[in-house]
Amino acid sequence: MNKKIKSSLAVVSAAALAFGIASVPTASAAAKTYTIGYQGPLSGGEASTGIDEQNAVKYAIKLFEAKNPSIKIKLVSIDDQGDPAVAGTVAPGVASNKNVLGVVGPAYSGATIASLPYYKSVNMALISPSATRVSLTDPTSPDFGGPIFHRVVGKDDLQGPALAKYATAGVSAAKVFVFDDQSAYAVPLRGFVEAGLKKVSGATLVGGDSVPNTTTDFSPTIAKIKTSGATVVIYTGYYSQAAVFIKQLRDSGSKAVFAGGDGVFNQEFPKLAGAAAEGSKVTGVGGLAGVDKKMEADFVKKMGVSSGVYSVESFDAANILLSGIKAGKTTRSAMLAYVNAYKGKSISGNTIKFDANGDISYGLFAGFTTKNGVLVNTGIIK
């Protein structure tokens, strides 16, 4: 029995070691190998977001290696499942793996906060493509990620008002019902939406709800919407729940305008919801196709799938680290200094330059409306 326990322990520790070993460079004589990481949900319920993002990072590496044959890039996949508890257990291993020069990610705000202490202690540069929680770049908050945390995505305090504006556009004297999915992403965003609504003339907030993100029966929320007489319903949460909800809302006979934030921004949303999603409004930042159709075609050719959520941001973030490697910043502190001083172009055409807290200067959100089963870009919300 004891022997069995011992041998199983050996297997476990071997597996733990393998993580470290996996990122040891296997350089050929000609090309030098450098390592960067991607951290996000690669398994579990949020895995599709992480897989989309990591694909964009892989794509950026492919393009980079084709242009720079003397450099090989090794990507370490860091799977935090989007879960702070998991992030706290995987981040120490990455921090102690000396080869990792910088990380694209973490994808989610909660997981970022849980990982920060480990990365701060080793000066690891982080560039998140999708962690939008405001407190991450607020120096007065305990969640503050400076000086190592950066993001190439707009914050929720910009998104909230944009969403409020976009949702109520064209609805006179809008009566708005706002509800969230209780996640760390959705609750603050709901606050920013409600704050933004006050600046929309004629719009009034008539009610709200907070629905666990595992809910599939939305009848109580729909009952509240009907009682409140809302003409606009805004949901801060993710696309899969939004699809379930919008079907039930339409089945109940309600014709209220439905709008959601970037969590709903996913082409799977109209696919899941079918005809019920028609006319739904979503804020988000597009896939590669919204920026460059040729690049999207090339992406499909090289990666075998189309680009997904936050692919522009993930691509941009990876490119910053890659250009650092090309510039010879091959220690963590050199890389961090490089990222902090970085100035360059996003593939969206904007200029990427981080302020002292790690935010970029832009972060305009585009409005998307479902037409014939596809979310169509209607331009930046002004």
Place this chain on the structure above:
Amino acid sequence: MFAVLIDQFWSLTIAGIALGFIYVLISLGYTMVYGVLRMINFANSEIFMWGTFGTVITSRDIFHYTQTSEPAKGAKLVLVLVTSLLMSMLVAGLTAVFVEFVAYRRLRMKGTNRLATLISAIGISIALQEIMRLLTNSRPVGAPRVLEKIILTEVWGANIRLDTVITIIAAALIFFVLERFIKLSRMGKAIRAVSQNEDAAKLMGVNLNRVITTTFLVGGLATGAAGFFYITVFEYTKFNIGFTMGMAAFTAAVLGGIGNIRGAFFGGLSLGLLEVYASAVLGTQWKAVTVFIVLVLVLLFKPNGLFGEAVQTTRA
């Protein structure tokens, strides 16, 4: 605070009853196994999740319905719905038998501690979930709309919709068929005999293995039927939906008295109604809190649940 409840009372009630019946069927999967083995089948939540895919596969891959195709009508509609129901029951029933075979029987044969099977059941439920996650690439799966959600009539301001009516009637029917099966059939008697006294039943010539397999099968069939109704009403599934629904159904089973089939019935219905009322009055964020407060209160005064424990109490 109560404006919503007063304004939308009948809509909420109907939704709560439909949800309740789905809980009833899933909780049968827990209650049957508990009644016979005195063990919680933790894999039942995943059996339910696999059951939902039975319906999706039938409508999407066998009958080639898509998100954009027209809902079925007439005889075709009945055919697709009945095939989907049977398919879900089949998938879940076989999964349940598989779970029994892999996670329970082998350990039982070796005479291991009962807790060991509890762990192996958790193990297989994780495996079932992860297999489905890999098969679906972690993505949610939308089910095509086969049944048009026609509003049949309006009663006291509430829309009576076809899908909820079908769910309520068919689920009730399935429940009563199973209940009769346990009560009247020879196999049902054997199940109850094993539930009352395993050794005595064995001495009377009851084939223990067959009884246990049948129990899992019947529980799985009921859980699979729940999967069909779930898809018909919500048209959505994902590899991780089992947990929430399983937890709720397990709560329903405990509320009614686990091991008791009638308990599962009233437990499921009360839970469905309680959930929608609590969500409407207090806000959906208080749903789980209210449910568990009620559960604790019930268990405080009736430690075996509303209707007491064990399958044998359903005898005539």
